[in-house]
Amino acid sequence: MRIKDFMKRAVVAMLTAAMMVTPIVSVHAATTDVIDTSKTGSITIHKYDLTAAKKGGVNVDQFTSTGKQNTAAEEALSKYAIKGVEFSYLRVGDVEQQSEGGKVQMIYEVPDELQKILDLADSDAAKKEGSKTYFTSQKINDKLASALEDNTATKDKLEEYMGKSGTAMSQTDASGVTSKDKLPLGLYLIVETKVPEDVTYTTNPWFVQLPSTDAEGDDWFYDVVCYPKNETGIPTLDKRVRNNPDQDNVTTADQNALADFTKAREEYTYQSTVTASKAEKLDYQFISKLPHITSSTTYLSTYTFNDTMSKGMTYNKDAVIAIYDSKDAADTTNVNNVDKSGALAVWKSTDKDPNFAVTYGTSGDNSTMQVVMTKNGLNEINKKYSDKYIVVYYTANVNTDDSVTLGDKGNPNDVSLTWKRTSTDYYDILKDESIVYSFGYDLTKKFSDDKGDATKVKFVIQNKSDNYYLVATGSNGVYHVTGKSATEAGATQFSPSSTGKLVINGIEADKYGFTETHSDAGYTLLKKEIIVNITSTKANITPTQANITGIQSKADTDSTANDGVVNGTELKNDVTVQTTAASATVDETKATMTKHGESNNAYVNMEITNQKQFLLPMTGGAGSYALIIAGVVIAGCGFMISRKNKKSAAK
Template structure:
């Protein structure tokens, strides 16, 4: 029978066509008619083997030449299928196989004639013959290979009894003859050579698809901000092993490919969208993404977001007629969602914003304001709580002032106008709020209890307190900083893993600035056209304040104010600020002053009263008004630079401010005076800008009446007494003459 001779001659070619999908290679024009084998050369006592090479492909196995039962010289360019189970059944003995090859058995064997029973330990034919499984089921290794050794000569049925999760249908059962004739390079069978170690390459009908992971960061909660796509974040992709459950030990295996050998994927720009991972060629099955960290090359990446390395984002891929379906498996984890084939994972971050109250209106919060030494300065800190606050181990604020002393009487509010007071404790039971000291001032630390903050997850709370500006405060553009640092866990870890104080914390810093200024006086004496600097002239500086009915130690009564020349005593009172005497060439500086503008009138707040002058010069007849109104920026752009775990929002130094009206459209206090550039010190070329009002005050020489109690009064009094005595003497002398007469 021609079909039998064909099977006998080139059974390997039949295997290639019906089982391995590897067509026989034949040179064009050559005679490929099979040659009948010589069954006399079969060694029926020899043992053979069947090695199965299993790959997940959708189409032909590429990369090697036709094998005709031999191992390919080059491995296919396809994904190896691990843990695929195969069972073999001997359906012909050596004697039956030789008889079949010799034409004594005209029944043509077909794999479809055999049906595995339910337990897969045997197969039955249509005429109820039973064949037992040869040994146990074996599964492919990581290379997709499995070998059945020590096989007797015969015909074997190979059945895929455990199919890979990646395929929709197991490979059809197929027959393998041990041995089979060897086919030469010319495609012709060699009737004298038999292959006892057979290699087969069965393929499944597989279905693969593409999934996307979208990584986004969110500050606070949904109601406050728009999510941001985050590049440079790494995830590990794993697949659930066949027969395992999610909670099993060693249940997951890394998903690799020819373009990814470690299963680590990094978010980047995909199709113009930031924070995206694209993975091709995923077969049906159960998978999970686990966050690993930031890529080493992720320079410039916004790393303020809290990585959740304890969470797994699990999903299932199922084959459908239209492609594939991706389903979320962990409904308890609200930090990820799946729409279509896109898995969106959200990380969260806190935020902190430090501001100071505008002195002139007493209510507007801004980045900078001006105050005088001794003033109580109101501050507000806005803290945005991350949605996953309850999972954090560390969440604390540290306030570090310069030339300021903080008051630790702190209030917490749930709204920005600071009217809804939070009365419940938000801090740890022990040392929740503590005072701190630094070289330039006294600050505080608030150690929050994350569990107590859960009620405010995704929201913003507000903290208010006051600080006092200290004597010696900086009057240059450098200003007096009050910096807040928010320290928080940057990773969520499994179990009770301890944090590393340096590596596992992020910091967000923000700074509010207080400026304070000075009045520089130059005292000059004028005699005709000649001007001379006058040392030793004393001035008192008064601050104009709202009228007070009760006078304090340094507040003038209305009568005293009028006596010094202050005219508007019904509306204002006058408080003594400082006293000073000119020296060094008629120079005098009053420092640590706020601008002159007031919230109600905008009028000058400072007056200079001369209380003692140089001999020969007249005292000033009235107070001298000092209009201090230095311009400065009340806000500036956020810097938002991330360096060594610290995100700096508003960075401020001497170069941030110029005390000049800016050209960038920044909001200012509408000041009218510019700062004054001066040398920073002796023998230093550095120039700094001070907030200075410079004023020259001139005294003139002239006639001066003697003051009450002076030497002139005594002289005139003495002459008067002598004249009176002389008059009395004359009267007594005249009386005596009259008496004699």
């Protein structure tokens, strides 16, 4: 009996225990319906380049953000990931469930400073409890959207607020991902606080609730995945050069009058290549369209130009910066008239303008110029000149010595632009160049009998295209052009060496007239001037393209997945130059052009032979015969006169 009672009691106890366990299991299974306050949450952010994705044909509108992982979006956008983006987060307050007078709703704490930024008024509050003020998500979302209508101002305020109060997440990796786990539950503000060099539009700040309700409205989940997108863009760089119109006294009216002539139009127009004589002053410029700037996160932290001039050129150290709404005005401007160009701003190095600094130096045999936007200048650019055109003007002279390279190789002037935004470990470099071409004459003077003295020969040379005469210095038949003369009287008389060699270095590609003004005694001058026409080397110059975000900062240890460059591989980031060789004609007949060092087609080869004059009766062998004949005639006449006189006397 006792055994039966014991068994009954045991069964009852087991059933009771089972009944007690059942609701516990049931409650545990339903915890996704109510928030488990003992848990923590996480935020994962995937960052993609919206601009590149659209260009790549991806329909970015097909993806919606639910807060949960979207593997389809990740696969479609994987190669458009942006590395080097920093997001900052801040837990702004608690999440509460308000129940008053039979009305139940979720409300969210927002601190005072954030209320002011979002323009949340006391009348907007759902509840005030001590120092805490709560608002509904609807009110917070509406106010945030309204505040962001003045995108830049509100973003700046939120970025500044996050800089003081928030915590930075690690920068996005090569897959564009960053995350933070073990976060206390509550309402979080997420702000993009640093971006690499090519990001133009940052994502609007947004709120995340931990945990969040899924898209179906069924459950709470604690690991939120976000897919904000960026638009990207890069600055531009265009390097150009022209002949200086001021040194040639070419007025604006003259240029307009000459506009029908190709030579005049090209000579005083900025272009990638130009031909010039030694001693000539040239106008240089590089134009850069500034990138888009939306807020302090996209501010430029570096904007630096590095200019390298070939050893045949010398900087005049007169750099001027102008900023324009468009690049059109830049085309008719140089350092002398920039004040009248309609620029939004003009900064001059000669005035020691605080907005930029210029440093001159050397790189090997070449001279260099670095133009750095200072903190003051960057502040001006960031706040005023998004998407404007910044132009650096300066002048340089072609040297009058052997440093000038003649022929197809030319005298390049390279410029690079390095820029960074707020994620300062990431940068990129654009490069472009312009080239100045100069040429020469290699003339051999001969005499028909190989006996003449070549040093007695003299030439004057007139540029028929621009109507000036060459002025040069030299000796022993080798000359370097040093200037121009408007008249023949001021022109240099070029004379060959005793071996008959006449080399003239540093002439621009134009049409020239060679006039022989003196020859050695006994030799004929040329009947008329020789017309020599040089067609300059032409170059098709392709500037570099910006690289994938952050690729310039790549280290050997970087496990970058999407940049397409093997770790440690040197980047190929050079300007491409495709040239058409120079050519020349002498009196409309194709002439041979020879090298100058490593440069092809540098000198126009010419050979001029002076013929011996015809012998005149009063000189040389022919004159001797004439004297003999004259003597015989005179003697004969005398004999006849003598006979006549004798006959007269006999009578």
